Amino acid sequence: xxxxxxxxxxxxxxxxxxxxxxxxxxxxxxxxxxxxxxxxxxxxxxxxxxxxxxxxxxxxxxxxxxxxxxxxxxxxxxxxxxxxxxxxxxxxxxxxxxxxxxxxxxxxxxxxxxxxxxxxxxxxxxxxxxxxxxxxxxxxxxxxxxxxxxxxxxxxxxxxxxxxxxxxxxxxxxxxxxxxxxxxxxxxxxxxxxxxxxxxxxxxxxxxxxxxxxxxxxxxxxxxxxxxxxxxxxxxxxxxxxxxxxxxxxxxxxxxxxx
Amino acid sequence: xxxxxxxxxxxxxxxxxxxxxxxxxxxxxxxxxxxxxxxxxxxxxxxxxxxxxxxxxxxxxxxxxxxxxxxxxxxxxxxxxxxxxxxxxxxxxxxxxxxxxxxxxxxxxxxxxxxxxxxxxxxxxxxxxxxxxxxxxxxxxxxxxxxxxxxxxxxxxxxxxxxxxxxxxxxxxxxxxxxxxxxxxxxxxxxxxxxxxxxxxxxxxxxxxxxxxxxxxxx
Numbered sequence: 001x002x003x004x005x006x007x008x009x010x011x012x013x014x015x016x017x018x019x020x021x022x023x024x025x026x027x028x029x030x031x032x033x034x035x036x037x038x039x040x041x042x043x044x045x046x047x048x049x050x051x052x053x054x055x056x057x058x059x060x061x062x063x064x065x066x067x068x069x070x071x072x073x074x075x076x077x078x079x080x081x082x083x084x085x086x087x088x089x090x091x092x093x094x095x096x097x098x099x100x101x102x103x104x105x106x107x108x109x110x111x112x113x114x115x116x117x118x119x120x121x122x123x124x125x126x127x128x129x130x131x132x133x134x135x136x137x138x139x140x141x142x143x144x145x146x147x148x149x150x151x152x153x154x155x156x157x158x159x160x161x162x163x164x165x166x167x168x169x170x171x172x173x174x175x176x177x178x179x180x181x182x183x184x185x186x187x188x189x190x191x192x193x194x195x196x197x198x199x200x201x202x203x204x205x206x207x208x209x210x211x212x213x214x215x216x217x218x219x220x221x222x223x224x225x226x227x228x229x230x231x232x233x234x235x236x237x238x239x240x241x242x243x244x245x246x247x248x249x250x251x252x253x254x255x256x257x258x259x
Numbered sequence: 260x261x262x263x264x265x266x267x268x269x270x271x272x273x274x275x276x277x278x279x280x281x282x283x284x285x286x287x288x289x290x291x292x293x294x295x296x297x298x299x300x301x302x303x304x305x306x307x308x309x310x311x312x313x314x315x316x317x318x319x320x321x322x323x324x325x326x327x328x329x330x331x332x333x334x335x336x337x338x339x340x341x342x343x344x345x346x347x348x349x350x351x352x353x354x355x356x357x358x359x360x361x362x363x364x365x366x367x368x369x370x371x372x373x374x375x376x377x378x379x380x381x382x383x384x385x386x387x388x389x390x391x392x393x394x395x396x397x398x399x400x401x402x403x404x405x406x407x408x409x410x411x412x413x414x415x416x417x418x419x420x421x422x423x424x425x426x427x428x429x430x431x432x433x434x435x436x437x438x439x440x441x442x443x444x445x446x447x448x449x450x451x452x453x454x455x456x457x458x459x460x461x462x463x464x465x466x467x468x469x470x471x472x473x474x475x476x477x478x
Contacts, residue, residue: 030422044399
């Protein structure tokens with residue numbers, strides 16, 4: 001009789017032991033999962049760090065390449081300006097000084113003086129326009145106004161409202177993009193009207209240059225050195241560059257404004 | 260026995276008090292956790308200290324269960340990213356409400372401990388914690404794992420509710436047939452709870468440290 005009474009209790013106890021064993025196993029599985037997760041996470045962190053370093057190196061190489069290209073373009077522009085304008089002016093001055101007789105000498109001297117003065121003025125302008133400090137010393141707003149005034153468009157409009165926290169690099173790059181765009185309009189667009197906007201929009205500074213010209217035809221490429229240089233400079237500062245061609249051309253450049 | 264409960268209540272009180280002290284410096288997920296810990300502290304105080312009778316105690320647990328688990332799901336809703344996870348946590352929010360309210364209403368009764376509701380809800384928390392672990396593996400941070408508050412929060416929730424789910428299932432069997440053997444389960448639950456609330460408090464502290472002005476300056 002006692003054995004019969006003990007059997008259900010023994011069965012129950014073994015069931016409890018089995019249940020406790022399963023419970024302990026479950027806890028062990030959970031603990032093993034957490035330990036596995038820690039190791040796996042560390043592996044992922046190492047991979048992630050490695051990828052980040054590779055991307056950082058790639059970006060630095062790209063930036064260096066862009067900076068070298070920009071420097072090359074600046075040198076080319078200096079060369080072109082010297083050849084097209086200043087060298088021509090001085091050549092004519094030399095011709096005047098080398099030729100002529102006594103009766104026309106005074107007139108030629110006067111003309112030569114004017115030509116040399118013009119060459120000096122053009123050299124000074126070129127030097128100023130290539131010197132970034134010129135923009136910083138004058139202030140971006142004043143530099144933009146003076147630059148726009150140099151271009152002989154029939155109609156010009158300027159809307160300018162600058163935030164106070166533009167850094168030096170941003171000011172110089174915005175000015176260079178404006179210079180390049182205005183030069184392109186003058187050389188290629190045959191435009192009568194030009195509109196420039198430079199103002200803050202939300203957390204970005206917007207530079208927009210629009211004209212009513214002929215746009216980029218088959219003869220001129222939208223991937224010219226000037227545009228490429230602008231895009232690279234803007235991308236260096238994590239900005240955006242857009243170009244639209246509808247009833248003329250509009251270039252929109254945005255740069256993030258630091259808080 | 261009372262001394263053991265006191266240790267557990269001290270751990271819970273310390274985490275809750277520390278959480279309120281750091282309230283302004285923690286994220287929204289931690290703030291929800293602090294409110295949850297406060298509700299837990301209140302319910303545990305009423306249960307163990309005030310000498311509330313059994314029937315109103317059960318009603319209090321029935322109210323506490325959907326409230327607390329919906330807050331757990333809310334925390335995971337804030338931590339998990341992606342459309343799928345967001346929709347899933349919204350679905351889980353409904354599940355815990357239905358389980359927490361529906362189980363005593365249609366299956367058990369309002370004077371019985373809401374084991375069924377808690378069991379279903381604890382499974383929901385376990386699933387959410389696994390999803391968060393998967394998300395952490397997909398987007399590892401640069402900070403050491405042991406310095407991430409999410410790691411401690413998630414580990415505590417996973418371990419506690421996995422063991423709790425099993426413990427509860429076993430308890431319901433033992434308390435009827437062999438009540439003297441439940442002491443071991445009570446001890447396990449007690450020390451697990453101490454670990455649980457201490458770890459949650461640590462995760463709140465780490466969260467406050469990451470969001471402090473000094474930490475932001477270092478970042």
